[in-house]
Amino acid sequence: MTDTTSLIAPGHAEAATPIAPGRTPWKQEAIGFVLGFALLALLPLIFGDTYARHILIMAFIYAIVASNWDLSLGYGGVFNFGHLALFGIGVYAYSLLTKLAEFDPWIALFASGVIATLAAILVTIPILRLKGIYIILVTFGFAQLVMQVIISQSAITGGTQGLVRIPGLYIFDHNMVRDGKFAYFYIALALLVASTLFLRVFVRSRAGASIVALRDNEEYAVSRGVSIVRQRMLTLAASAFFTGIAGAFYAAYQRNASIDVFGMSLATIILSMVLLGGTSTIYGAIVASFVLTIFAEWMADFGAWRPMITAVLIIGVMLAYPSGLVGMIKASWGAVAGRLKRPG
Amino acid sequence: MSALAEILFGGLFQGSLYAMMAVGLALVWTTIGVFNFSHGVFMMLGAYIAWQLVELGLPAAVAFPIAVVVMAGVGWILQASVVRPLIGRPNIVLVVVITTLAAGSLIENGALTIWGPRSKQIPALIAGNATIGGVGVSLHQIAIIVITPLILAALWMFLNRTRLGLALRAVAQNEDASHLVGLNVTALYGLAFAIAASLAGLAGIFMGGYRFMSPVMGSDPLLKALIVVVFGGISSISGPIFAAYLIGFFEAACSYYFGLYWTPALLFGVLILTLMVRPEGIFASRSRGLA
Incomplete structure (x- = not known):
């Protein structure tokens, strides 16, 4: 009896350890971070064709949006369903700044991030006192409001027609259009690196710990002097900056903007990336973005069946592994490690 | 006079x-505590099933009730x-949002196929x-207003x-106590979803009678709901019922005076x-409970 418990207990205790921010030593994480992104930077050498680079660029954009959403949704526990509106604001801010105000594209890219951050602060005001489902409804309403305003101001925004011929990014005299998307690939990767670095540093900081504390035990955190108003605003503002920049980059890369970015289908896909990856990890959302984007490409032959297969898979994973792909990997790793340990 | 009537x-x-x-939506939320994002798709599916039955030669008086009953079954299956x-999981609200969204996408694309x-x-x-009070209306719309x-x-x-x-209200008020007095809580959850789905299906049949149907017809009504x-x-x-009519009047007045484009923005501002x-909510008491 005692023998079996001593065998099971260590593994069990390991599995029960909560994944708190700052658990992994930062040196280990830094090595993994550098290696992971170095691998991504070498990918164009393996996949030679332009189309593969296009798919990876899209995966990088989705990864930025999804991992930033994980900050508010996973770490902050704020059910912000207006996250895609922040992305859309980035798209339209960049388009209008470059097209109408004739800003330099790089300045417009940065300004879009700032504008999205300001919008996030604005939407935080009505939700400061709300909880749970009401936050979903208000932020959802905010997203719809932004879309309706863009549609109704069709003289400036192009309405449902959208905008075309948006100026792209530039690097000195380099030809961005005829380089097989190499320049855009590395700009997208650089943005993802910057965003991920920012998110990881943020969640490992004291501020990151305090927003997790607010999520897990609001009364206790408040009684220990954490300001719910300030931290909630900080969470949403922090999650908005790179989301807005990703939107701006998306507009610069696609050279057009449409109100589709506010639609339910994109929101569903990005949300499934966050949840499939496993919330409160940042990396989970990034991995899931790659998996889902590449998976969607693989299934291109299935045509109309593709969204249905994706839907069934999302439901399946959510039912079997509510903590997402990261939970799935952890569970299978735990099983493998358990087997390896047993003989010794 | 005509403006007022309109x-x-x-x-x-x-x-x-x-x-x-x-x-x-409110029925599902109060009993189970989750938000059903496939509710709009229920509406669409109800309308398409009714259309299919009419197409097969059934009279509308038979086809419509059958479609509503089928939708009750669909609601039950989706719930199950x-x-x-997922019930009992800590992050159920969030996970159900994504599973119902995914299920909605599945049904929507299925209908499209x-x-x-x-x-x-x-x-x-x-x-x-x-023609009533100087406004031309269809009898179909009057029937909906009465029914x-x-x-x-x-x-x-x-x-x-x-x-x-x-029993359904008891589950909504206190789930643990309902278990204790021997209510079949799982079956009541299914019932709540079945009723919600058949009401949505009926709304879809109503809508399909005066507007063209498409597989995405449910998304706008879901938003309004x-x-x-x-x-x-x-x-x-009762709160949502009063609010539904209030918002109906608000929308009608807004689109009459300010035009169709500004109505959604004004509506969200008010929201x-x-x-x-x-x-x-303006009609709600602070406690959770039906009726």
Whole structure:
């Protein structure tokens, strides 16, 4: 009896350890971070064709949006369903700044991030006192409001027609259009690196710990002097900056903007990336973005069946592994490690 | 006079449809505590099933009730497959959002594959037109305005006067105590979803009778139903019903005076103001419970 418990207990205790921010030593994480992104930077050498680079660029954009959403949704526990509106604001801010105000594209890219951050602060005001489902409804309403305003101001925004011929990014005299998307690939990767670095540093900081504390035990955190108003605003503002920049980059890369970015289908896909990856990890959302984007490409032959297969898979994973792909990997790793340990 | 009649009529008509949708959302929320994002798809599916049955040669009077009953079954199955397995999980609200969204996408694309993207229309409840107070209206719309309050009253009677309805309310108020007194909570969860789905299906049949149907026809009504439940308070049945009619009138008045483009923006402005002042909705009490 005692023998079996001593065998099971260590593994069990390991599995029960909560994944708190700052658990992994930062040196280990830094090595993994550098290696992971170095691998991504070498990918164009393996996949030679332009189309593969296009798919990876899209995966990088989705990864930025999804991992930033994980900050508010996973770490902050704020059910912000207006996250895609922040992305859309980035798209339209960049388009209008470059097209109408004739800003330099790089300045417009940065300004879009700032504008999205300001919008996030604005939407935080009505939700400061709300909880749970009401936050979903208000932020959802905010997203719809932004879309309706863009549609109704069709003289400036192009309405449902959208905008075309948006100026792209530039690097000195380099030809961005005829380089097989190499320049855009590395700009997208650089943005993802910057965003991920920012998110990881943020969640490992004291501020990151305090927003997790607010999520897990609001009364206790408040009684220990954490300001719910300030931290909630900080969470949403922090999650908005790179989301807005990703939107701006998306507009610069696609050279057009449409109100589709506010639609339910994109929101569903990005949300499934966050949840499939496993919330409160940042990396989970990034991995899931790659998996889902590449998976969607693989299934291109299935045509109309593709969204249905994706839907069934999302439901399946959510039912079997509510903590997402990261939970799935952890569970299978735990099983493998358990087997390896047993003989010794 | 004509302006007033137009607003009154438009408000009553839109309000009826919103009420049918919102009541189902509120019913599911109060009993199970989750938000069903496939509710709009229920509406679409109800309309398509009715269309298919009429197409097969059944008279509308037979086809429509069958479609509503089939939708009750669909609601039950959806609940059993993507909601029930998650009950008791800590992050159930969030996970159910994604599973119901995914299930909605599955059904929507399924409908697109089976019936194709071409617009369809189902026969009106009553054919013909009439002129009331200087406003031309179709008899179909008048039928909806008359039938909806009857159905909502029947639902109210069911929830307040029958044992089954009382059991449903008991689960909404206190799930643990309902277990203790021997209520079959799982079956009641299924029942709540079944009622919600059949009401949405009926709303779809109503809508398919005066507007062309498409596989995405449910998304806008779902959005409006969301606003209605926020506005009226999600924790009751009567709150959303009042709010549905109020918003129906508000929309009709706004689009009459300010034009169709500004109506959604004004509506959301009112919504956000409401939530800042009274987060629980204007007609709601602070406790959770049906009726």
